[in-house]
Amino acid sequence: MKDIKLNYDYIIIGAGVSGCIVAERLCSRGKNVLLLEAGKFFYSKNFLTKEVDSNSQMYWNGGIELNSNASIGLIRPKVVGGGSIINGGLLDPFDDLALEGFKDITDIDFFSLNSLNPYYEKINSLTTIEKIPEEYANLNSKIFKQGFKANGFQCASLERGQKNCPYSDGVDCITCLSGCPTNSKQSTMTTYLREALKNGAKIFSEFKVKQVDNSSRESIKVSGHDKNLKQWTFSCNKLILASGAIGNSKLLINSGFKNKNIGKNFYTHPQYMLMAEFDHEVNAYKGPLQNYKSDDLNFRKKGFKLENVFAPPAAISALFNGVGDEFFSCLKNINKFGSIEVCIRDENPGEIKVGRNNKTIVYKELSDLDKKKRDLGFDAIKNILYSQGAKRVIEGDFGIGLHLMGGCSIGSEEKKSVFAPDFSMYEDKRISCADSSIFPNAPGINPSLTIMALSIKFAEELHE
Numbered sequence: 001m002k003d004i005k006l007n008y009d010y011i012i013i014g015a016g017v018s019g020c021i022v023a024e025r026l027c028s029r030g031k032n033v034l035l036l037e038a039g040k041f042f043y044s045k046n047f048l049t050k051e052v053d054s055n056s057q058m059y060w061n062g063g064i065e066l067n068s069n070a071s072i073g074l075i076r077p078k079v080v081g082g083g084s085i086i087n088g089g090l091l092d093p094f095d096d097l098a099l100e101g102f103k104d105i106t107d108i109d110f111f112s113l114n115s116l117n118p119y120y121e122k123i124n125s126l127t128t129i130e131k132i133p134e135e136y137a138n139l140n141s142k143i144f145k146q147g148f149k150a151n152g153f154q155c156a157s158l159e160r161g162q163k164n165c166p167y168s169d170g171v172d173c174i175t176c177l178s179g180c181p182t183n184s185k186q187s188t189m190t191t192y193l194r195e196a197l198k199n200g201a202k203i204f205s206e207f208k209v210k211q212v213d214n215s216s217r218e219s220i221k222v223s224g225h226d227k228n229l230k231q232w233t234f235s236c237n238k239l240i241l242a243s244g245a246i247g248n249s250k251l252l253i254n255s256g257f258k259n260k261n262i263g264k265n266f267y268t269h270p271q272y273m274l275m276a277e278f279d280h281e282v283n284a285y286k287g288p289l290q291n292y293k294s295d296d297l298n299f300r301k302k303g304f305k306l307e308n309v310f311a312p313p314a315a316i317s318a319l320f321n322g323v324g325d326e327f328f329s330c331l332k333n334i335n336k337f338g339s340i341e342v343c344i345r346d347e348n349p350g351e352i353k354v355g356r357n358n359k360t361i362v363y364k365e366l367s368d369l370d371k372k373k374r375d376l377g378f379d380a381i382k383n384i385l386y387s388q389g390a391k392r393v394i395e396g397d398f399g400i401g402l403h404l405m406g407g408c409s410i411g412s413e414e415k416k417s418v419f420a421p422d423f424s425m426y427e428d429k430r431i432s433c434a435d436s437s438i439f440p441n442a443p444g445i446n447p448s449l450t451i452m453a454l455s456i457k458f459a460e461e462l463h464e
């Protein structure tokens, strides 16, 4: 690799949401930073347009990893920009309920709106957040909004990290799940990473970190291999873990770190999609994917929220029950299907382990209370869809985990957590983390904006 040295002040493992932000904050203060990222570097012009290609090239393990009893599919990005390249781009701050939940478990005072608001605000300097204009709402979104009204539920326009999306040119945002071709989506690759690189950050993409060796007092060694399987070892004074809940847990376990909490307290906000068939065309995949979100205090208290997303064909086909003709008749009529999903605030923690042949094993199940939340969500969705004339509603029984959180939780007590309130690791103060893996429980709200806020807070305090 051109220009890549072997020693750095800071090495960041993972160039996703957190990694790119920490890199930008450190480089803007003149620090010497290397990012190591397993995924490829794609640009707006070469994002993959076929689902089969993006699944295999932009996600770990071909697009989906299963929990131990195959009831939940875990979707984990592997691309420069991480989740921000392939996600829905919805950016919501936490509410008091989420932050009080974090504070109760961790006993950390900065989990409050007063403390985090200045960091949420800082995100606006590099990231544009917009509402999608109502005039572009597709029929699936209109069904969502009207169904909420008909049932007395509250919904609101959602806020998305995007800038001047050319809806009037007829863009279909479903393609953005493989990267936004118009560069409107505010991925950390187009915002923070771009700035970090201008300020001297180095990035080594398609580099898989395999081992962290902290046995020497002088420096921490990080080793792994590039796309040609050539082995490299880098050293740094300070190591920042930003490879997500599964990435960090796996790396620390494989590297022989002893803290018994590593891999524990893993949450996913399991989501279940219900597909509804109508007499008429819905074309849920056209235009913006979704315009509105549930904003109902009653749902929030009961532990679920609703979204009206859709997915590309291979993903959607996994949600139809049945085989043979029954299955194909659904696919043939795909343009007549709308969809609403329930996303639950899971209370039952899972655990990430590493099995034989370095295989990731994720134990994660719904407790009876979690199932109750899901079923309450199903009831609300059916009421919404039938009130809008759905002929039938197909209940998905397969959960999807998009928000992978925890595994290395933060907290004031070493015996219950992996990272301390200053984001440093209890086992070695030279190693820190502010990504999704430090979440102590499931907030029940889209996690990205808070990962961004915590990453800014961490990087600025680290510098001080």
Ligand SMILES: Cc1cc2nc3c(=O)[nH]c(=O)nc-3n(C[C@H](O)[C@H](O)[C@H](O)COP(=O)(O)OP(=O)(O)OC[C@H]3O[C@@H](n4cnc5c(N)ncnc54)[C@H](O)[C@@H]3O)c2cc1C
Pocket (backbone or CB within 6 Å): 013, 014, 015, 016, 017, 018, 019, 036, 037, 038, 039, 075, 076, 077, 078, 079, 080, 081, 082, 083, 084, 086, 087, 088, 089, 090, 091, 092, 177, 207, 208, 209, 210, 242, 243, 244, 245, 247, 248, 251, 402, 403, 404, 435, 436, 437, 446, 447, 448, 449, 451
């Ligand atoms: C389809 C989808 C839709 C979503 N929609 C939303 C949404 O609308 N709003 C929202 O808030 N959240 C959404 N999320 C979740 C959100 O994207 C994640 O919570 C967020 O990306 C987590 O940020 P992170 O920095 O912890 O990790 P990531 O962004 O996942 O970054 C981790 C990076 O580390 C790299 N890595 C892992 N292991 C290694 C290794 N050993 N060596 C080198 N690199 C490694 C990975 O390749 C990855 O690029 C969605 C997720 C998905 C999958």
